[in-house]
Amino acid sequence: MSIGEQEREEISAAIRMAEAMTSGEIFCVFARASDDYRYIPLLWAALAALILPAPLILLTLWPVQIIYVAQLALFLALALALAWTPLRIRLVPGPVKRRRAHRHAFELFLTHGLHMTEARTGVLIFVSEAERYAEVVADQGIYERVDAAVWDEAAAALVAAARNGRPAAGFVKAIAICGEVLARHFPLTAGDRNELPNQLVEL
Secondary structure, eight states, rough: OOHHHHHHHHHHHHHHHHHBBBEEEEEEEEESSSSSOTTTHHHHHHHHHHTTHHHHHOOOOOOHHHHHHHHHHHHHHHHHHHSSSHHHHHOHHHHHHHHHHHHHHHHHHHTTTTGTTTTEEEEEEEEEEEEEEEHHHHHHEHTSSSSSHHHHHHHHHHHHHHHHTTHHHHHHHHHHHHHHHHHHSSBBBOOOOOOOOOSEEEE
């Protein structure tokens, strides 16, 4: 998936429009991946190499030296072959990918200071492409007053659009959903200032 310059501007415009009605702050991040998972090829290669000697010992008369060489060759071949990024990502178990993307979302929330807005009304809209994961993270001041189903709806809009190859449309829809609920619970106040950038951050 890719997001073009015009789509980035559409996302920025959606953020500006939403924040014009609320004291909340909306911050959007599109990550290509939440981890490089470089340990995955080594794990699979090691597992295969550990399994290989058993059938060779049972079914062949090969000496131990040859079996050891075959074991080593298999490990090296698999470690190199599985290092190809698309294949490496596919080999990561789904729960592992979800946990890593979820952790990455919260790391970004803290790194970019969304928990430090004046009214504790920061909202992170996050998509991680490799993991096919989307999440909306809201600060404590919002979570106390807004039903979690709202954030689930926004995340579902992100996922649905990403599956159709239209991540930017998903961001715009999610921003609108979040903006509407923020305006209802945290309307714009006099002297409110923009505390976070109004553009999509791509990692």
